[in-house]
Amino acid sequence: MKLYYSNASPFARKVLVAAHELGLADRIELVTATVTPTAANPEVAAANPLSKVPTLITDDGQAIYDSRVIVDYLDTLGARTLAPTSGAARFAVLTELAAADGLLDAALLARYEQMLRPEPLRWADWTQGQLDKVRRTLDHFETLTLKAEGDVGIVEIAVACGLGYLDFRFASEDWRATRPKLAAFYAVFSQRPSWPITDPAR
CATH class of the missing domain: 3.40.30.10 (Glutaredoxin)
Known part of the structure:
Protein backbone atom coordinates (compact mmCIF):
# COMPACT_ATOMS: atom_id res chain seq x y z
CA MET A 1 0.00 0.00 0.00
CA THR A 76 -10.55 -4.92 7.58
CA LEU A 77 -6.86 -5.89 7.44
CA GLY A 78 -5.78 -5.95 11.08
CA ALA A 79 -6.07 -8.60 13.75
CA ARG A 80 -8.51 -6.35 15.58
CA THR A 81 -10.67 -3.34 14.76
CA LEU A 82 -10.57 0.23 16.04
CA ALA A 83 -14.37 0.61 15.95
CA PRO A 84 -17.34 -1.71 16.37
CA THR A 85 -18.38 -3.18 13.04
CA SER A 86 -22.15 -2.95 13.47
CA GLY A 87 -25.06 -2.02 15.67
CA ALA A 88 -25.72 0.84 18.05
CA ALA A 89 -22.18 0.73 19.43
CA ARG A 90 -20.75 1.47 15.98
CA PHE A 91 -22.93 4.54 15.49
CA ALA A 92 -22.10 5.80 18.95
CA VAL A 93 -18.39 5.57 18.12
CA LEU A 94 -18.84 7.13 14.68
CA THR A 95 -20.71 10.06 16.23
CA GLU A 96 -17.86 10.74 18.65
CA LEU A 97 -15.43 10.33 15.77
CA ALA A 98 -17.36 12.96 13.82
CA ALA A 99 -16.89 15.34 16.74
CA ALA A 100 -13.15 14.62 16.89
CA ASP A 101 -12.77 15.02 13.13
CA GLY A 102 -14.82 18.22 13.30
CA LEU A 103 -12.36 19.57 15.86
CA LEU A 104 -9.54 18.85 13.41
CA ASP A 105 -11.46 20.52 10.57
CA ALA A 106 -12.08 23.65 12.63
CA ALA A 107 -8.46 23.87 13.75
CA LEU A 108 -7.24 23.49 10.17
CA LEU A 109 -9.62 26.17 8.93
CA ALA A 110 -8.37 28.54 11.61
CA ARG A 111 -4.79 27.71 10.63
CA TYR A 112 -5.49 28.37 6.93
CA GLU A 113 -7.12 31.69 7.76
CA GLN A 114 -4.10 32.78 9.76
CA MET A 115 -1.39 31.51 7.45
CA LEU A 116 -2.69 31.21 3.87
CA ARG A 117 -5.16 34.05 3.44
CA PRO A 118 -3.52 37.37 2.55
CA GLU A 119 -3.30 39.45 5.71
CA PRO A 120 -5.59 42.31 4.56
CA LEU A 121 -8.33 39.74 3.87
CA ARG A 122 -8.14 37.78 7.11
CA TRP A 123 -11.42 37.54 9.01
CA ALA A 124 -10.90 37.55 12.77
CA ASP A 125 -14.49 36.53 13.49
CA TRP A 126 -14.06 33.47 11.26
CA THR A 127 -10.95 32.38 13.13
CA GLN A 128 -12.66 32.97 16.47
CA GLY A 129 -15.68 30.98 15.36
CA GLN A 130 -13.54 28.00 14.36
CA LEU A 131 -11.56 28.09 17.60
CA ASP A 132 -14.82 28.30 19.56
CA LYS A 133 -15.85 25.02 17.87
CA VAL A 134 -12.54 23.53 18.98
CA ARG A 135 -13.06 24.65 22.57
CA ARG A 136 -16.66 23.41 22.77
CA THR A 137 -15.60 20.04 21.39
CA LEU A 138 -12.76 19.81 23.89
CA ASP A 139 -15.28 20.54 26.65
CA HIS A 140 -17.44 17.72 25.28
CA PHE A 141 -14.57 15.22 25.35
CA GLU A 142 -13.65 16.34 28.85
CA THR A 143 -16.99 14.82 29.97
CA LEU A 144 -16.11 11.40 28.53
CA THR A 145 -13.83 8.67 29.79
CA LEU A 146 -11.20 8.03 27.15
CA LYS A 147 -8.93 5.01 27.20
CA ALA A 148 -5.19 5.67 26.87
CA GLU A 149 -3.80 2.21 27.63
CA GLY A 150 -4.32 -1.22 26.15
CA ASP A 151 -6.28 -1.58 22.92
CA VAL A 152 -7.41 1.96 22.18
CA GLY A 153 -10.04 2.81 19.58
CA ILE A 154 -10.34 5.29 16.75
CA VAL A 155 -12.04 7.93 18.91
CA GLU A 156 -9.11 7.98 21.32
CA ILE A 157 -6.68 8.16 18.40
CA ALA A 158 -8.58 11.03 16.77
CA VAL A 159 -8.88 13.00 20.02
CA ALA A 160 -5.17 12.56 20.70
CA CYS A 161 -4.38 13.79 17.19
CA GLY A 162 -6.51 16.84 17.84
CA LEU A 163 -4.73 17.60 21.10
CA GLY A 164 -1.36 17.04 19.47
CA TYR A 165 -2.28 19.39 16.62
CA LEU A 166 -3.29 22.11 19.06
CA ASP A 167 0.09 21.79 20.77
CA PHE A 168 1.80 21.88 17.36
CA ARG A 169 -0.05 24.79 15.74
CA PHE A 170 -1.92 26.57 18.55
CA ALA A 171 0.47 26.50 21.47
CA SER A 172 -1.24 29.57 22.96
CA GLU A 173 -4.42 27.51 23.43
CA ASP A 174 -3.93 26.37 27.02
CA TRP A 175 -6.42 23.54 26.66
CA ARG A 176 -5.00 21.64 29.65
CA ALA A 177 -5.77 24.42 32.14
CA THR A 178 -9.49 23.69 32.46
CA ARG A 179 -9.61 20.10 31.16
CA PRO A 180 -7.74 17.87 33.62
CA LYS A 181 -9.24 14.61 32.31
CA LEU A 182 -8.09 15.36 28.77
CA ALA A 183 -4.68 16.42 30.04
CA ALA A 184 -4.31 13.16 31.96
CA PHE A 185 -5.51 11.13 28.97
CA TYR A 186 -3.04 12.82 26.64
CA ALA A 187 -0.13 12.45 29.05
CA VAL A 188 -0.61 8.67 29.04
CA PHE A 189 -1.58 8.30 25.36
CA SER A 190 1.52 10.20 24.25
CA GLN A 191 3.66 7.44 25.80
CA ARG A 192 2.32 4.88 23.33
CA PRO A 193 4.93 3.69 20.79
CA SER A 194 2.72 4.90 17.92
CA TRP A 195 2.88 8.50 19.13
CA PRO A 196 6.48 9.76 18.95
CA ILE A 197 7.14 8.08 15.59
CA THR A 198 4.23 10.00 14.05
CA ASP A 199 5.17 13.34 15.66
CA PRO A 200 5.04 16.10 13.00
CA ALA A 201 7.89 17.92 14.72
CA ARG A 202 10.27 14.96 14.64
Whole structure:
Protein backbone atom coordinates (compact mmCIF):
# COMPACT_ATOMS: atom_id res chain seq x y z
CA MET A 1 0.00 0.00 0.00
CA LYS A 2 1.03 3.60 -0.55
CA LEU A 3 -0.07 6.56 1.54
CA TYR A 4 0.16 10.15 0.37
CA TYR A 5 0.54 12.18 3.52
CA SER A 6 1.92 15.32 5.13
CA ASN A 7 3.71 15.34 8.47
CA ALA A 8 1.71 18.41 9.49
CA SER A 9 -1.73 16.93 8.73
CA PRO A 10 -3.57 15.71 11.82
CA PHE A 11 -5.78 13.58 9.57
CA ALA A 12 -2.71 11.88 8.11
CA ARG A 13 -1.38 11.37 11.61
CA LYS A 14 -4.66 9.74 12.58
CA VAL A 15 -4.19 7.20 9.78
CA LEU A 16 -0.54 6.61 10.68
CA VAL A 17 -1.30 6.06 14.36
CA ALA A 18 -4.15 3.72 13.41
CA ALA A 19 -1.83 1.76 11.12
CA HIS A 20 0.75 1.38 13.90
CA GLU A 21 -1.90 0.38 16.44
CA LEU A 22 -3.22 -2.26 14.04
CA GLY A 23 0.25 -3.60 13.26
CA LEU A 24 0.01 -2.57 9.61
CA ALA A 25 2.51 0.30 9.39
CA ASP A 26 5.24 -1.83 7.81
CA ARG A 27 2.90 -2.63 4.90
CA ILE A 28 2.48 1.03 3.94
CA GLU A 29 4.90 3.04 1.79
CA LEU A 30 4.81 6.70 2.84
CA VAL A 31 4.90 9.37 0.13
CA THR A 32 5.24 12.95 1.35
CA ALA A 33 2.89 15.25 -0.56
CA THR A 34 2.44 19.00 -0.28
CA VAL A 35 -1.16 20.10 -0.76
CA THR A 36 -2.96 23.36 -0.02
CA PRO A 37 -6.56 24.51 -0.50
CA THR A 38 -5.43 26.76 -3.36
CA ALA A 39 -2.98 24.53 -5.24
CA ALA A 40 -3.58 20.94 -6.30
CA ASN A 41 -0.79 18.41 -6.12
CA PRO A 42 -0.87 16.68 -9.53
CA GLU A 43 0.21 13.29 -8.20
CA VAL A 44 -2.34 13.30 -5.40
CA ALA A 45 -5.06 14.75 -7.65
CA ALA A 46 -4.55 11.89 -10.11
CA ALA A 47 -5.66 9.51 -7.35
CA ASN A 48 -8.02 11.81 -5.43
CA PRO A 49 -9.83 14.61 -7.29
CA LEU A 50 -10.00 16.58 -4.03
CA SER A 51 -6.16 16.62 -3.97
CA LYS A 52 -6.14 16.09 -0.22
CA VAL A 53 -4.05 14.04 2.16
CA PRO A 54 -4.22 11.42 3.38
CA THR A 55 -4.96 9.35 0.29
CA LEU A 56 -4.26 5.61 0.33
CA ILE A 57 -3.53 3.46 -2.69
CA THR A 58 -4.26 -0.18 -1.94
CA ASP A 59 -2.16 -3.10 -3.13
CA ASP A 60 -4.57 -3.60 -6.02
CA GLY A 61 -4.39 0.06 -7.07
CA GLN A 62 -7.63 1.37 -5.59
CA ALA A 63 -7.53 4.92 -4.21
CA ILE A 64 -9.22 5.36 -0.82
CA TYR A 65 -9.96 8.63 0.97
CA ASP A 66 -10.66 10.43 3.32
CA SER A 67 -9.01 9.49 6.64
CA ARG A 68 -12.19 7.98 8.07
CA VAL A 69 -12.61 5.67 5.09
CA ILE A 70 -8.92 4.76 5.13
CA VAL A 71 -9.13 3.73 8.78
CA ASP A 72 -12.26 1.71 8.03
CA TYR A 73 -10.30 -0.06 5.29
CA LEU A 74 -7.35 -0.72 7.60
CA ASP A 75 -9.82 -2.15 10.11
CA THR A 76 -10.55 -4.92 7.58
CA LEU A 77 -6.86 -5.89 7.44
CA GLY A 78 -5.78 -5.95 11.08
CA ALA A 79 -6.07 -8.60 13.75
CA ARG A 80 -8.51 -6.35 15.58
CA THR A 81 -10.67 -3.34 14.76
CA LEU A 82 -10.57 0.23 16.04
CA ALA A 83 -14.37 0.61 15.95
CA PRO A 84 -17.34 -1.71 16.37
CA THR A 85 -18.38 -3.18 13.04
CA SER A 86 -22.15 -2.95 13.47
CA GLY A 87 -25.06 -2.02 15.67
CA ALA A 88 -25.72 0.84 18.05
CA ALA A 89 -22.18 0.73 19.43
CA ARG A 90 -20.75 1.47 15.98
CA PHE A 91 -22.93 4.54 15.49
CA ALA A 92 -22.10 5.80 18.95
CA VAL A 93 -18.39 5.57 18.12
CA LEU A 94 -18.84 7.13 14.68
CA THR A 95 -20.71 10.06 16.23
CA GLU A 96 -17.86 10.74 18.65
CA LEU A 97 -15.43 10.33 15.77
CA ALA A 98 -17.36 12.96 13.82
CA ALA A 99 -16.89 15.34 16.74
CA ALA A 100 -13.15 14.62 16.89
CA ASP A 101 -12.77 15.02 13.13
CA GLY A 102 -14.82 18.22 13.30
CA LEU A 103 -12.36 19.57 15.86
CA LEU A 104 -9.54 18.85 13.41
CA ASP A 105 -11.46 20.52 10.57
CA ALA A 106 -12.08 23.65 12.63
CA ALA A 107 -8.46 23.87 13.75
CA LEU A 108 -7.24 23.49 10.17
CA LEU A 109 -9.62 26.17 8.93
CA ALA A 110 -8.37 28.54 11.61
CA ARG A 111 -4.79 27.71 10.63
CA TYR A 112 -5.49 28.37 6.93
CA GLU A 113 -7.12 31.69 7.76
CA GLN A 114 -4.10 32.78 9.76
CA MET A 115 -1.39 31.51 7.45
CA LEU A 116 -2.69 31.21 3.87
CA ARG A 117 -5.16 34.05 3.44
CA PRO A 118 -3.52 37.37 2.55
CA GLU A 119 -3.30 39.45 5.71
CA PRO A 120 -5.59 42.31 4.56
CA LEU A 121 -8.33 39.74 3.87
CA ARG A 122 -8.14 37.78 7.11
CA TRP A 123 -11.42 37.54 9.01
CA ALA A 124 -10.90 37.55 12.77
CA ASP A 125 -14.49 36.53 13.49
CA TRP A 126 -14.06 33.47 11.26
CA THR A 127 -10.95 32.38 13.13
CA GLN A 128 -12.66 32.97 16.47
CA GLY A 129 -15.68 30.98 15.36
CA GLN A 130 -13.54 28.00 14.36
CA LEU A 131 -11.56 28.09 17.60
CA ASP A 132 -14.82 28.30 19.56
CA LYS A 133 -15.85 25.02 17.87
CA VAL A 134 -12.54 23.53 18.98
CA ARG A 135 -13.06 24.65 22.57
CA ARG A 136 -16.66 23.41 22.77
CA THR A 137 -15.60 20.04 21.39
CA LEU A 138 -12.76 19.81 23.89
CA ASP A 139 -15.28 20.54 26.65
CA HIS A 140 -17.44 17.72 25.28
CA PHE A 141 -14.57 15.22 25.35
CA GLU A 142 -13.65 16.34 28.85
CA THR A 143 -16.99 14.82 29.97
CA LEU A 144 -16.11 11.40 28.53
CA THR A 145 -13.83 8.67 29.79
CA LEU A 146 -11.20 8.03 27.15
CA LYS A 147 -8.93 5.01 27.20
CA ALA A 148 -5.19 5.67 26.87
CA GLU A 149 -3.80 2.21 27.63
CA GLY A 150 -4.32 -1.22 26.15
CA ASP A 151 -6.28 -1.58 22.92
CA VAL A 152 -7.41 1.96 22.18
CA GLY A 153 -10.04 2.81 19.58
CA ILE A 154 -10.34 5.29 16.75
CA VAL A 155 -12.04 7.93 18.91
CA GLU A 156 -9.11 7.98 21.32
CA ILE A 157 -6.68 8.16 18.40
CA ALA A 158 -8.58 11.03 16.77
CA VAL A 159 -8.88 13.00 20.02
CA ALA A 160 -5.17 12.56 20.70
CA CYS A 161 -4.38 13.79 17.19
CA GLY A 162 -6.51 16.84 17.84
CA LEU A 163 -4.73 17.60 21.10
CA GLY A 164 -1.36 17.04 19.47
CA TYR A 165 -2.28 19.39 16.62
CA LEU A 166 -3.29 22.11 19.06
CA ASP A 167 0.09 21.79 20.77
CA PHE A 168 1.80 21.88 17.36
CA ARG A 169 -0.05 24.79 15.74
CA PHE A 170 -1.92 26.57 18.55
CA ALA A 171 0.47 26.50 21.47
CA SER A 172 -1.24 29.57 22.96
CA GLU A 173 -4.42 27.51 23.43
CA ASP A 174 -3.93 26.37 27.02
CA TRP A 175 -6.42 23.54 26.66
CA ARG A 176 -5.00 21.64 29.65
CA ALA A 177 -5.77 24.42 32.14
CA THR A 178 -9.49 23.69 32.46
CA ARG A 179 -9.61 20.10 31.16
CA PRO A 180 -7.74 17.87 33.62
CA LYS A 181 -9.24 14.61 32.31
CA LEU A 182 -8.09 15.36 28.77
CA ALA A 183 -4.68 16.42 30.04
CA ALA A 184 -4.31 13.16 31.96
CA PHE A 185 -5.51 11.13 28.97
CA TYR A 186 -3.04 12.82 26.64
CA ALA A 187 -0.13 12.45 29.05
CA VAL A 188 -0.61 8.67 29.04
CA PHE A 189 -1.58 8.30 25.36
CA SER A 190 1.52 10.20 24.25
CA GLN A 191 3.66 7.44 25.80
CA ARG A 192 2.32 4.88 23.33
CA PRO A 193 4.93 3.69 20.79
CA SER A 194 2.72 4.90 17.92
CA TRP A 195 2.88 8.50 19.13
CA PRO A 196 6.48 9.76 18.95
CA ILE A 197 7.14 8.08 15.59
CA THR A 198 4.23 10.00 14.05
CA ASP A 199 5.17 13.34 15.66
CA PRO A 200 5.04 16.10 13.00
CA ALA A 201 7.89 17.92 14.72
CA ARG A 202 10.27 14.96 14.64
